[in-house]
Amino acid sequence: MVRFHDFVAPLAGPKNMLISEGAVWKQQRAAFNPGFSIQHVMEQVPNFLNIFEEYIKALEGHAVRNEVFRLEEDLTKLTVDVIGKMVLDHDFNSFKGENKFVSALRNILSWMEDSQSLNPFHRKHPIRPWAFKYYKRQMDKYIGDIIDERFAARETTGSSTKRKRTGVDLALQAYLKESGQDIESENAKLDPAFKKDIIDNLLILVFAGHDTTSSTICYIYHELSKHPDALAKARHEMDEVFGSGINALEQIREDSYIINKCTYAIAVIKETLRLWPPGSTVRTGRPDYFIKDPDTGEMLPTEGCQVWPILHVMHRSPRIWGPDANAFNPERFLPPHSETIPPNAYRPFEKGPRNCIGQELALVELRLVLALTIREYDIRAAFDELDKLDGDGSIWASFGASAYGGGEAFGGDAGED
Numbered sequence: 001m002v003r004f005h006d007f008v009a010p011l012a013g014p015k016n017m018l019i020s021e022g023a024v025w026k027q028q029r030a031a032f033n034p035g036f037s038i039q040h041v042m043e044q045v046p047n048f049l050n051i052f053e054e055y056i057k058a059l060e061g062h063a064v065r066n067e068v069f070r071l072e073e074d075l076t077k078l079t080v081d082v083i084g085k086m087v088l089d090h091d092f093n094s095f096k097g098e099n100k101f102v103s104a105l106r107n108i109l110s111w112m113e114d115s116q117s118l119n120p121f122h123r124k125h126p127i128r129p130w131a132f133k134y135y136k137r138q139m140d141k142y143i144g145d146i147i148d149e150r151f152a153a154r155e156t157t158g159s160s161t162k163r164k165r166t167g168v169d170l171a172l173q174a175y176l177k178e179s180g181q182d183i184e185s186e187n188a189k190l191d192p193a194f195k196k197d198i199i200d201n202l203l204i205l206v207f208a209g210h211d212t213t214s215s216t217i218c219y220i221y222h223e224l225s226k227h228p229d230a231l232a233k234a235r236h237e238m239d240e241v242f243g244s245g246i247n248a249l250e251q252i253r254e255d256s257y258i259i260n261k262c263t264y265a266i267a268v269i270k271e272t273l274r275l276w277p278p279g280s281t282v283r284t285g286r287p288d289y290f291i292k293d294p295d296t297g298e299m300l301p302t303e304g305c306q307v308w309p310i311l312h313v314m315h316r317s318p319r320i321w322g323p324d325a326n327a328f329n330p331e332r333f334l335p336p337h338s339e340t341i342p343p344n345a346y347r348p349f350e351k352g353p354r355n356c357i358g359q360e361l362a363l364v365e366l367r368l369v370l371a372l373t374i375r376e377y378d379i380r381a382a383f384d385e386l387d388k389l390d391g392d393g394s395i396w397a398s399f400g401a402s403a404y405g406g407g408e409a410f411g412g413d414a415g416e417d
């Protein structure tokens with residue numbers, strides 16, 4: 001069995017915050033938490049709105065050309081660039097052309113093992129370890145150079161420039177403090193081991209944060225296209241918040257908190273994450289930890305097992321969500337219905353200290369996408385026209401379900417009803 005650790009380590013090192021434990025994890029999480037607080041994310045919105053403008057331009061191009069296109073391609077550019085801007089204050093500029101880091105990222109991901117493949121040559125591909133090393137080295141170098149730049153450009157005591165601190169600055173500050181140094185001191189030194197740790201954690205932020213968010217956006221568009229009533233309600237609410245026929249961009253630039261007024265849109269996001277949670281968690285069982293069977297009351301041991309709470313099952317349980325548990329119904333996240341949801345039943349970002357560090361960023365990105373695009377565009381799945389994109393050279397063309405169709409889930413193309 002491939003352990004989760006073995007799966008993640010070649011991408012982002014053996015000690016990144018997704019798989020590290022104990023004191024190491026605590027230190028890493030404390031270093032990166034401040035950069036992901038809701039306040040920090042909201043402050044950053046005007047800095048990354050230009051990436052949303054690029055995304056909208058791409059959509060506009062597809063609409064004008066009246067073409068079928070791979071939404072996940074544009075959304076990967078959007079979500080990777082937002083993380084780059086948020087955490088590194090760096091422009092990957094994915095919409096403008098090939099970027100070395102993003103190419104290496106795509107390449108390393110294309111080498112990931114497909115755990116469902118029955119082809120033994122694919123599962124144990126002899127070149128894979130070398131490909132991982134090659135692309136990881138390229139990514140390390142790219143991010144390492146940015147860290148060196150940020151470190152060299154840090155404000156030292158008495159420096160006249162004042163600039164905003166992004167995630168990597170806050171992390172550098174925390175790491176230096178840990179080693180008894182002051183970031184403002186001219187003599188501060190960046191230990192190579194610290195630098196490696198920061199690189200690996202920045203990599204895991206990109207890995208964990210881009211595909212989860214972009215696939216959720218795909219599902220939101222998909223659910224809205226299948227549920228015109230919900231789409232009409234979300235559009236109507238946005239007309240009320242931003243004004244009919246007025247694009248929301250400038251108002252958001254002025255006041256990013258305005259997106260919180262779109263309460264129905266927020267319910268759409270929550271409902272999509274209930275039905276299609278892209279993340280999950282695994283824990284190692286312990287001799288003192290048992291799981292109670294709700295039907296029989298039997299206490300099941302977990303020692304020697306991997307415990308995997310499957311969100312697709314929990315989030316679709318009629319016992320919790322009622323007889324329409326499989327239906328898309330954003331109203332269940334609005335009062336009075338929302339008041340009856342049991343406290344731990346809904347967990348797309350998981351719970352507790354190891355919950356998702358990027359959840360505030362993800363929820364802001366999802367709100368922005370809705371506010372900026374759902375009134376302007378009708379987006380629908382075109383699985384039956386996928387052959388038009390055959391051989392387009394994208395990684396999606398050769399990757400599992402995206403190569404041949406939506407795949408079947410809960411009795412339909414990428415979704416029920």
Ligand code: HEM
Nearest residue numbers: 017018208209212213279280281348349350356357358362
């Ligand atoms: C819709 C979007 C997202 C979903 C549904 C999601 C979901 C999750 C879940 C369920 C976990 C818990 C894993 C566990 O307990 O082992 C997690 C952890 C994590 N997520 Fe997210 N995530 C999303 C977006 C993001 C973003 C935008 C970032 C960063 C930019 C991010 C970075 C991480 C990291 C680093 C962890 C590990 C945290 C730790 O172990 O301390 N995620 N995510």
